Amino acid sequence: MTSPDMQADILIVGAGPTGLTLANLLGQAGIKTILIDRKTNTVTEPRAVSIDDESLRTMQAIGLEQEVLKDVVAGYGVHYFNRPGGHCFGKVEPTSKLYGFPKRNAFRQPLFEATLCKGLERFPSLKVCFSHELLSLEQENNQVIAQVRNESGQEIEIAANYLVACDGGRSPVRKQLGIAMVGSSFQSRWLVIDTDKDDDPFWQTRVYCDARRPVVDVPGPHQTRRFELLLRPGETDEEMLTDEKLRELLRPFRGTKSTSIVRKTVYTFHARVAERWRVGRVFLAGDAAHLTPPYAGQGMNSGIRDAHNLGWKLTQVLQGRINSSVLNTYESERRGHAWALIQLALNLGIVMAPSSVFRAKLISGLFRVIGMLPPLRDYFLQMRFKPKPRFSKGLVVPSRIVSPFKVGEMFPQPFLFDIEDQPVRLDHMLGDCFALIQCGNTAGNDLSKLEHPLWDSLGAKRILIESADAVIPVETDMRRLVLKDRQVSLTRALFDSNAIILLRPDRYIAAIFDLQGEFHTVQALEALFGIPTVPSFTDSPAAINAHHELS
Incomplete structure (x- = not known):
């Protein structure tokens, strides 16, 4: 039997950016929510490094944009080079603030998650339980019953009207539901090196489109920086993570200067989407629903879009304003845009990581031609190639009114x-x-x-x-x-x-x-x-x- 303090309207599994954002949205509306995570606290190591204007608008919606912006490098762009020490053949430097914030911004995920977690303290309707691991779940009598192991090792029961799985790319909830990941079989291995005490004043991202070894150099707040280097077939994690190898790999960018490394790891990037985002009263969100290569910096941002889309609908349903049938529109509205951003990332990956020297030269030549044509140059410079969020079906009413804006798109924030x-x-x-x-x-x-x-x-x-x-x-x-x-x-x-x-x-x-x-x-x-x-x-x-x- 479930104890009263372990009963809620919503159970969120996973206290990453998606789960924390969703919890803040629900807490703001007074929805009784329990958030669990098997970790002891929010993450301490850097993960995602880019937050966009749409996500910052969601931070504004939960009243945390000023706290988040304290730990953000706002409005940075991307400069493309043919190789380390080579010439810059293309730039993307968006200046538009259509939604009220710069389009591209650098941040540090540990600071971001800590801010979101602190924000939960504002809401008495929220209960946050770290060191709590979901063991199993069942759906019965119009509720979800979750068996959970708490911080003392005891098994407890949590009951909720709905469960939202924000538990990452390896989502245990998704696996328990038997939902497969479908889509592109793309994958590549990248060495990720995070540093602090950085003395490089350049605040734009550098992308070295070198077929021999593509590299991405991303500035961060508070003198931090990230280097991402594509690994070749046959290069092992053990070999590439040694101190000697790291110094060799960073020498073209750091010279003989010492570098303060705070994290080193090898990631395998995937491009896949869950075949279903809902089973009964259980929803998938964030990486549990879609895995995005990092080339467009949209993986975490897509998860925050999930949270905002699902959060307001759950709130309206639980407050009795709209029928629960509207929850079916969550996947239909979000799936297409999430996949469009995965496709964008794959296309940018072709530019960032050319498969041959010939292709690298072709790409740099194409960018030089684009730079001579103002309409095309501005198209890339202002990041107009990024797919705008737009719902063709869902909770929208078709209109024949002549207007500069369309039904289903995000309204500007002037x-x-x-x-x-x-x-x-x-x-x-x-x-x-x-x-x-x-x-x-x-x-x-x-x-x-x-x-x-x-x-x-x-x-x-x-x-x-x-x-x-x-x-x-x-x-x-x-x-x-x-x-x-x-x-x-x-x-x-x-x-x-x-x-x-x-x-x-x-x-x-x-x-x-x-x-x-x-x-x-x-x-x-x-x-x-x-x-x-x-x-x-x-x-x-x-x-x-x-x-x-x-x-």
Whole structure:
């Protein structure tokens, strides 16, 4: 029998970046959660080294972006060289902050995990149990029963409505469920060397596309640095990890200077995806669901996207706002984008680790041609080749409204100005709920006139974004928040349209509609969310007229 203190709404297995992010999201919503991990604490050795703008936006959503940014080198790029000491033939230096943060940032995973773990102390609904190992699990009576060995070696029972496995690439939960990993059979072995007390002031990543031995040199915060070197067939771990061999391998980059090595290991990189991400009340997330080569720096970031996508849906289901059937959209929304990033990593691997000297020369020559063509140069310089997150199916309503943005994509996060003319990021005004956004107060299409009780049941905030020269009356409608776009961060076309945009809690666009299309949009959302239609609205004159127009 499960003791009361070992019963929860959600059981998370694995306290890595994905599990810790999910726990913070659930804790923020007051969801009773238990997080277990067989380790004694968060990791102490460096692992992932790159965090992107989307992940930092999720950190903002859980109120930890300032703490995380203290241990981040923000906005670094990539310089491509033909060999150590050779010439730079290509650069990627993105400057855009579409989602409110730089696209590429260096970080240290131990510091990052420690910050996320510290953040859990804010929430009384969370229970964190390190030195707890999952032994087995069963699903019965609309709950998951987990047998766990605690820090004293005793076997205890934990019961939860749902279990989320964030337990890594070798996921014991995935194996217990009998889920196979499918996809590319790609794999390669890399020697990873992490250093501290680094005296190299260069803060961009260097990639040496040398067919003899490709090398990646990544700067980190607090005078840290990582070197990744591709191992050749026949080179053993024992041979390559000796101090003498490490000095030889680092000599082209460090010369005769001493190097403070804090970690050395050999990784095998895979590109694979779990064939299923859900079995009943058990979900896979992070490396348990997908394994990504590091060339694009997206492995951990994909896991954080998983956490945000699944976290808000679990919250809404457990709070009774939407039906549990929406949880089926977790995999359908996340799988395609996760695989697109794996494909990006594989393609970048061809550039970073050319298989022959001829191919290396071909790649450097191609980059030189690209550098002479401004549109192509900017395409690579600003990292526009990175697949944007976009859902073609899931919790989104197709729209025929002309808008510069599309349903299913992440909405930008501009700096705006409040009624007191103070700068503020958009997400700080959104909170962790749905939001209705309108740009420009179009007569007759004001979002304050939206009537359906669905908006209030979803807790949707109403936000009007005005242009810099707009005059806001003193008697501002208390049902909406008014912000000004003084920096013209959002496209002018959005202000000229009649669009009302419904944002989900994870900042993705769920619907784009106008006042006349409210009835149709509500019907579609109710079907997606499994919410019964409210008769009083469907019988209203506005709804009847809208229904006739649609017919």
